Amino acid sequence: MQTYEKLLLENKAWAAEKVADDPDYFKRLSALQTPEFLWIGCSDSRVPADKITGTQPGEIFVHRNVANLVINTDVNLLAVLDYAVTHLKVKHVIVCGHYGCGGIKAAATKTDYKPVLNMWLRNIKDVIRHHRDELDAIPDETRRSDRLVELNVQEQVMNLAKTTIIQKAWKAEQRPHLHGWVYGLADGIIKPVFEMEAGTHIDPLYEYDL
Numbered sequence: 398m399q400t401y402e403k404l405l406l407e408n409k410a411w412a413a414e415k416v417a418d419d420p421d422y423f424k425r426l427s428a429l430q431t432p433e434f435l436w437i438g439c440s441d442s443r444v445p446a447d448k449i450t451g452t453q454p455g456e457i458f459v460h461r462n463v464a465n466l467v468i469n470t471d472v473n474l475l476a477v478l479d480y481a482v483t484h485l486k487v488k489h490v491i492v493c494g495h496y497g498c499g500g501i502k503a504a505a506t507k508t509d510y511k512p513v514l515n516m517w518l519r520n521i522k523d524v525i526r527h528h529r530d531e532l533d534a535i536p537d538e539t540r541r542s543d544r545l546v547e548l549n550v551q552e553q554v555m556n557l558a559k560t561t562i563i564q565k566a567w568k569a570e571q572r573p574h575l576h577g578w579v580y581g582l583a584d585g586i587i588k589p590v591f592e593m594e595a596g597t598h599i600d601p602l603y604e605y606d607l
C-alpha cells in the first residue's frame with residue numbers, strides 16, 4: 398500500500414466512527430458553519446490548529462502559511478480574514494506561532510533561499526530590524542530565536558489591526574478580539590504573548606474614516 402492510500406483508508410475509518418457515535422453528525426455539519434475563531438498559524442506539520450486546541454470540525458476557521466505572517470498585500474490571507482470577520486462574524490482572531498519555527502530561524506540568517514522564499518522571509522527580517530536592540534541583547538541563540546517568534550506574533554497581530562477589515566468590524570460591532578499566541582513544540586503548551594481588544598486605538602493613520 399502507498400503512503401497516501403493509508404490516508405484515504407484512515408479517512409473512511411474516521412467517517413464511520415463519527416457516524417457510529419452520532420448518526421446526524423455530517424448532516425448537521427454540512428448545513429451550518431458558525432466558528433467563533435479564526436486561526437492564523439504556521440504551516441508546520443507539527444502545529445495542527447484543531448488537535449492542539451481540542452476543537453472539533455465547525456469550531457475553528459483556519460489559515461496557515463510559513464511563519465504565520467499577516468501581509469497586507471496577501472490576497473489569500475485577506476480573503477480568509479474578510480470572509481471570517483465580515484461574513485462568519487468570528488469573535489476572536491488568533492495568530493499562533495511556535496518556538497523552533499524554521500521560517501523564523503531562516504529569516505535570521507543571511508542565506509539566500511532564492512526569490513520566492515526570500516520575498517516571504519523579508520517580512521520577518523523587518524521584524525528583526527524593528528526589535529534589533531532587544532534581540533541583540535540576548536546572548537543565547539535559542540532564546541533569541543524564541544523571543545523573535547514572540548515578537549513576530551506581536552507584529553502580525555498589529556498588522557491585523559491595521560487592516561480596514563478589522564478596523565471596520567471594531568467600529569461597527571466591537572469585535573473581534575485579537576490574540577498572539579506561541580505554541581511550544583517541546584511541551585505542547587500554548588503561551589499567550591500579546592493581545593488587542595476590539596477598539597484598541599492604534600496610530601490614527603490606520604484608523605480610517607469608515
Ligand SMILES: [Zn+2]
Pocket residue numbers: 439440441463464465495497498499500501
Ligand atoms: Zn513555523
